[in-house]
Every structure is written in C-alpha cells, then in structure tokens.
Amino acid sequence: MNKDLISKNKEISISEFFNKNRHILGFESPQKSLFMIVKEAVDNSLDACEEYSILPQVDVKMEKASQDEFKITIADNGPGIDRKEVANVFGKLLYGSRFHQLRQSRGQQGIGITAAVFYGQITTGKHALVVTKREQDDVTYQFEIGIDVKTNSGVISREDVLVTDLKHGTSVTIWAKGKYQEGRQSILEYLRETAAVNPDMELRFTNTEGKTIRFPRTIEELPKRSIPIKPHPHGTEVGDLQFIISEFREDPISKVLQNGFSRVSNKVAEEILSISGVDPEEKAGDLPLKDVKSIVESFTKTKIMPPQTDCLSPLGIEYMRRGLRNVYEELKPSFYSKPVVRNPIVYKGNPMIVEVGLVYGGELSPDENVRLVRYANKVPLLYQQGGCAITKAVSEMDWRGFGLDQRSGAGLPFGPMILLVHICGTKIPYTSESKEAIAQVPEIIEEIKQALRLSARSLRTFMRKRERRSKANEKYRLVAQIIPEISTKSGKILGRDPPDTSKTISKVVNVVLIREKIEKKSEREYLVSADVTNYTSEKRSFTIHISPPNGTSDLDKISIDSLEQAGSKSFTFTITSDSPYKETDFYVEGIDPVYVIGAEALPPDYQMKEISYEVEDQ
Amino acid sequence: MSEKSEKLDLLARKIYDSLENGEVPALDLPTRTRENIVLDTLSLVWKYGSTKTTRSATSLDGAEYILKTLYLIDFIKEMYSVSKTSTLREMYYISEGWGHAKFHAQEESNMLAEDLEVITTMLREELSLRPEENGASIIGDITIEEKNRKGDFKKINCRDDVGDGGYNIPYSVETDKIRLIGTNAKFILAIETGGMFDRLVENGFDESFNCILLHLKGQPARSSRRLLKRLNEEFKLPIYVFTDGDPWSFRIYASVAYGAIKTAHISNYLAVPSAEFIGITASDILNYELPSDKLTDKDIQALNAELKDPRFQTEFWKQEIDTMLMSGKKAEQQSLAKYGLDFVTDTYLPDKLGAVGGGR
Structure with a gap:
C-alpha cells in the first residue's frame, strides 16, 4: 500500500526531478559523481553486513573504459539479494525506505544506490551489472539493470543464472562518466576514513593504474547491531504523522499513536488526545488536517519518556582504537588519546551519541591545520566541512591551553593532530539531502565540545608527561654524562685523578632518577630495562609500580631497598602488547615524589584503575 | 711550563677544585651585550660593565658550556706543545670529535673563543686561535x-x-x-x-x-x-x-x-x-x-x-x-x-x- 502510494503520486516526478537536480543527491561534479557511486555502494555493503552479522569484505575497483568513462565495481561478501528484489533495490527510487521505523544506518533512505545506477545510465547509456548470491540459493544471478524514468521502476534488460563458488555476496558494476582524482576529497580518502571506523572490514581498493591498496581487518569482533525503533513523538512533524496515519487508516487514532510511535502507552495516548481535544476512538483516516495538527502540537505539551537509546551502534573505544592505529600508524604518531564515547543525548526525540578520537605527533605536520575527520553514522563526511556542526565545535574551542596554535583562540587549530569526530543517531539533522554536513544545532555543538574537551584533556596530560620525561632525560644527561666528563677532562688537563662527583651531583639534582629503555623482542614482546639511581644525599627505600598504558607486564612492582647515595639498581620486565609499546608509567610509593624524576606519585585509586584498564583492553 | 699554559691551567683548576670540594662548578664572565658596555673615562674606550653572567653546572646548558671550555683549553694546550695555531673554523670542525662537548654551530665556537679571552684575559692570538680572514x-x-x-x-x-x-x-x-x-x-x-x-x-x-x-x-x-x-x-x-x-x-x-x-x-x-x-x-x-x-x-x-x-x-x-x-x-x-x-x-x-x- 505504501509503495503504491508513492508510485501513484510521486514516482514520475521524483525520477524526473532527480534527472534535473542531481546535485541535490551529491552528483554535481564529474569527480564527485564517481565518489558518490563508490560511497553509496560501500555504505550499502556495510549496512547489509552489519544487519546480517557478517564480517565485511569489500573490494572496490576503478577501471578506465575510455577517456572520461569509468567502470566501477564494488563487490562484497554481504547476505546477497533475493532475485525478485533486485530490480527494486537497484532500480527504484525511494524503495526500501521504512519511514515508520528509524534506525542508525549508513545508507540514504532508498535513494543512494539507485541514484548511482541512474547517473551511470544517463551519462553512458549503459545499464549496471549486478551479480548476487544468497547463502540459501544454489545459483548466482547476474542482471543487467536500468531505470525507466517515467514509471520509476527498475528494468532488467538481461538475467543470467551462473554457477559459481561464491558463498554469498553482491557485486555491482556501474559504467559512468566522470573524473578520477586522488587527494583530499577522493575515493581513496573516503575508503581510508571508512577503514578507520570499520576495523572489522577487510577492504581492497584498486585504482585506475591497477595499483591495489589494502586496509586489513584488525578486529574479528562484530560491531553492536543497531536496532530499529519507532519514531518518538517529540520531533514529529505534521507530515510524519499523516504518513503514519496513511498506513493505519482504519484504526482508531489512539491505537495508531500507540503502534506508530515509541514511548506512547495507552495512558500517554489518552493524554495527548485529551489535550488536543480529539476523540481517541475516532478512525484515524477520517481525521481532518486541523486535528492532525492539533495532535502534533500536543506532543510537545505531554510528558513522554525519552526514547530508548540502546538502539544505537556507536563505534566504541576499542573499535576507534584499532581503527585509528590501523589507518594512521604509518605516520608513527607519538600519542593516541583514549577514545571518548559520550552518553546518548536526545535531540528532538532522536537519540544521538558523540564519539571523539585523537591522534597526535609523529610525522604529522606541526604547521598545518589539524586534520579533522568527520563521520555521521560511520560514514566519512568529506565535503562541506565549513558548514558542519563538528567543524564549528572544534573551531569554537580554545585549543591554546592544550599546546596547539590557534589564532586568537578561534578557528581550526594548527598542530600535528588528527581529530576523529563521530556522531551516530537514528535521525541526524543534515544540512542537505546529500548528507555531507551536520546542521549547526546548538545542543549538538555543545555535546561535541564536551567530548572534544575530554580528549583534549588527555592530550594535555600526555604533553605534560612528555615534558617531564624530557626534563628527566636532561637531568640524566647532566649527572650521568656531562658532570663526570667535566671531572675526567679537568683531571686530564691538570694531570691528576678525576675528582669524585657524587657530592656535586647531589647538590645539582638531589633526586632519584628512573629511566627506561625499550627493546622490541618479537612481534608482541617488548623488553624494558629500567635504571634507578639515587642522586640524593641519603639512603632511599621505596616501591616502584609498573603500569603499562597498553599491553600487560610480567612484573607489577619492584621494591628498592636501601639504595645508597650515588647507588644504582637495574631491573627488567617484559611487556606483551598488540600495539607498539612506547613507554611505561612508573609510580612510586614510600618516597616523597618530589625526590623522584621519571615516576609519579602513586594515585590513591591505583588498584581500581588497574582493574578498569584490564576490562578496557580486553 | 709557559705562562700561557699556566693561565689556562688556573681555569681548569678552578673547575677541578669545585668538584673536589663537592661544589657546583661555575664560570663568571661579564655579560657581553649592548646594555653592559660602559665608557672607561681613563682610556675613553668602551668596555664591559659590571653585569656578570654565570654559567653553572646546575643546568645542562651550563654544564655543557663548562665541558666545552675544558675541551677548548685541552685543545689549546695541545697546540702549544706542537707550536701550531688553528683557525676558528678549524676549531669548530675539530670539535666534531669532542663527544658531548661538540659545537652545534660556528657561531657558538666563536663565542666561546671570545669568552675564553674574556675569562683568561688572554688575547685570541695567545690562545693560538686565528680568524678565517686576514686583515685588509x-x-x-x-x-x-x-x-x-x-x-x-x-x-x-x-x-x-x-x-x-x-x-x-x-x-x-x-x-x-x-x-x-x-x-x-x-x-x-x-x-x-x-x-x-x-x-x-x-x-x-x-x-x-x-x-x-x-x-x-x-x-x-x-x-x-x-x-x-x-x-x-x-x-x-x-x-x-x-x-x-x-x-x-x-x-x-x-x-x-x-x-x-x-x-x-x-x-x-x-x-x-x-x-x-x-x-x-x-x-x-x-x-x-x-x-x-x-x-x-x-x-x-x-x-x-x-x-x-x-x-x-x-x-x-x-x-x-x-x-x-x-x-x-x-x-x-x-x-x-x-x-x-x-x-x-x-x-x-x-x-x-x-x-x-x-x-x-
């Protein structure tokens, strides 16, 4: 019934409308059109795999068919498509949309891939090639598919039955005119950023030169599935309610409210209807427009439980950690902040979660703007950075207190940093249909800022620690190298024995110095050797706790007993870690920490912290 | 031993003694800036005033400075013993072999040579160091x-x-x-x-x-x-x-x-x-x-x-x-x-x- 309604009233106009206004869906330039084709297909593949709990494997191939014509193939190991549905999925605008259900998904509401097929058809006259196999089918189907603009339907110009060893999956090939480029807003960049938030995906990309780039899967665990929910009354507009009513025309309006919305119980429905003065038993289809309007107005006047938030599928800490390492480790960053996953917020009846990851240092350029990587529902946003709520939140924050340059404390800061910001939700307010930027809603901007602040704080902690470490190294050089050499050299000039330096050194530093050296032993094992030297003027006894920021240590703590003045003690331990091991956090107990360089005071919640680290790392 | 050598030893001795006495070695010299030059009313020329700069081994920079000074003294004494002189540029290159005392720029070694003149009240020529270029x-x-x-x-x-x-x-x-x-x-x-x-x-x-x-x-x-x-x-x-x-x-x-x-x-x-x-x-x-x-x-x-x-x-x-x-x-x-x-x-x-x- 729903489909009929669309096809009768809107189909023709939608197809023709698209033909005339393809920029609205993102097909506005030759370069961007190719990008859109890949994006729509990959988004669909990932959505399908996620829904069917399959670890995704995606192959993208760009081939040059002629001067300005390209053959683009996107193949996945997804669930495959029922042969009867193929024409609708690839050939019908708005097909598959479920307006009465909301769900966090990548793809557009039944527009994306059809638009891609359609764009190929109008630029080259060629139909798309679809190969698909479901696990339960014995054979593989191959279709050539086009679109009939007048009837808004898919046209299958050829169907073949093949026998292949494909278990399940779909591959779509589209011939389209366009321009292929690599660079900042490119297919490769889109895939790289997609890989950064989908570490469960195995991705291969072959460019027009035939060069293949691989983004390997680094996590075997499936992401949490998003659950479809009914819309929440808050944030519902008159048109939405009319649409829902159109599906349940014969039911009483009270029933329609309860069935069509989330968090509307019998009691809540009665309250809504009593405020709007509508009889609960009235047949929904018979309501005049004024009553529909009145009901929508009373939604906001009624106290309704906020929508459930467990329907969302955020990336989560581990996914972001792995994804960022997978994609950016080649830049040898000196710091990955612990990713921030905020609690859900509700905006206009729709739950939303903001997540932030931060990568700092290494080969990233310190003189350029920080690299801002924006995502909405796990899809990278490559265009319209300027108009996006994420950009606005980053620009409005004063980053100067966090060790970054920022002219007059506003605008994108400068520094060797990548900021990943992800927003997921059942209904994200975009600035346009092509979903390239998030609308600048004050509540959302504020929520992004909260997440950014948490990340930035951990960056500041890192920088302070680094500064302290460099100070420790400086002190070490001073007392372990330079002063002894001054002694040797002055002795040599005068032809005498070098004088003892221990008293001088105590005067110069008066600390216990702890330093470590890390040596990679095998793929996952790191040997850490640490030296403790007592440069204070007394004997010292204390305990050193070993706290690796990543991985696990075979030694928790070590007792240093009666370390003499100028005395040294060495110890070693082994770290097992999947990610590169750079430094250990040492904590001291039993000694005033002001007398220690290279370790911090033991935090009061140390034991608890340890437990939480373990949970997090698994 | 020559008088020149003795003057240099005196400086090395000062550093040696402070270590032996458990003190922190330090060198004082007049601050060599525009703000610290005064007219000597007797000779009518401008000389350094009373502002002093102390380079002490409490900091890494200061300790390295002292170590470099010692290396320079050792090097000059060596030149004395074989009656050679070296250009400032040569001295800069020779410091390549001085380990932690190596100069990082020619400017640094030139400054140290001048500082040594100031500290020892010996002329550059007496230190067997000469400039790159001759006079005109x-x-x-x-x-x-x-x-x-x-x-x-x-x-x-x-x-x-x-x-x-x-x-x-x-x-x-x-x-x-x-x-x-x-x-x-x-x-x-x-x-x-x-x-x-x-x-x-x-x-x-x-x-x-x-x-x-x-x-x-x-x-x-x-x-x-x-x-x-x-x-x-x-x-x-x-x-x-x-x-x-x-x-x-x-x-x-x-x-x-x-x-x-x-x-x-x-x-x-x-x-x-x-x-x-x-x-x-x-x-x-x-x-x-x-x-x-x-x-x-x-x-x-x-x-x-x-x-x-x-x-x-x-x-x-x-x-x-x-x-x-x-x-x-x-x-x-x-x-x-x-x-x-x-x-x-x-x-x-x-x-x-x-x-x-x-x-x-």
Missing part, C-alpha cells in the same frame, strides 16, 4: 718588519715594496710578528670599501696628501683595528675613517673609535678614541645632493638601535641619525663620482679633512 691592506709611506715563516724579520716599505693592492695585514700584528720602523706620513685614512680604496690609490692620494690608506673591508677585522691602534700610539698618527653613509657604516666607525660590543674586553688594545669620522653623513647626502637609496626596514631598525647604543650618545651622532631617519636616505661613498672621478680627492676629502683639522 694598507698602502703608504710606512716601513715595517714582518717575521716570515723562516723566523726572519723582513723589512717592507708599504708604498715602494708593494703593488697596487698594498701590503696585506696578517692576522696577528703584535710585536713578535710586526715591528713598526718608521713613517713620513702625517695621518691615516681608513676606507670602508675596496672601490674607494682603489680610487684613492689610483688618484695618488697617499702621496699628494702624505698619508697612509688602509682598507677596512667592511666591518674591520681585529688585526686591522689593532694595527690602526699601534700606528696611532707608536707614530702618533691621527686616524680618519671614511665610510658610506648608512647605519652599518656608523657602526664601523664606532668599532674603530670606541670599541665593538663583542670585543669590549680588548677595547684597550683595539680602539682609537681620537679617530675622526669623515664618512658620508646624512647632511652630506642633502648638501651634496648625492645619488641615494631609500632606507630599508632593517636600516631603520639599525638606526633606532643606534639611538639606544651608549656609544652613539653624542650630539653629533644623535643629530646625524635623526637626520638620516627623517630624510629616509642613505648613500655610498662612491656616489661622490656623480661629480667626476677626481671630486673625492680634489674637493670632498680636502673639505672634510679641513673641517676636522686634518690633512695639514
């Missing part, structure tokens, strides 16, 4: 004796025994190297640029005015200034400095007459406070209508810095600097050629020398 040249009726490589003193008249390039001043002009024998000249004209020096030589200015011409070659090398000082002291010859008309030339004059900031510890040896400036002034540019260039931003900065420089706090200089800032113009000495090749020798210099009472 002089031409005129003066007879000297220079010790050659064989160790013999050779007599040279700087007008009759040399070509048009003049006599080349060696890096050291101390008495063990150069002896001043006699002269008939009445004064010395120190000239900034080679072009003007050659013009005066070609015009025979040294003979017609019975003077010695000395080419300063820009900011003068130490040995050029030292030779001027000796000529002034030993022959009582007045000195006139003839330069371009720009802020950098004013500084050339200041270093000849008052002493340079970087070498204020040896102003006594180098500066001739009675030297007169007869270079192009801001007023000359206007009065002679000389072809000029616009002052650059750097020129203006330099002029403003000179207004704060204690050496330029005289009525003459304040007025000239202000005039130059106001007119916004600078000019080269060779711009006098606007009035012909002989203008400088026939008119300009006689006028200028007359005005300051020279050239009689």
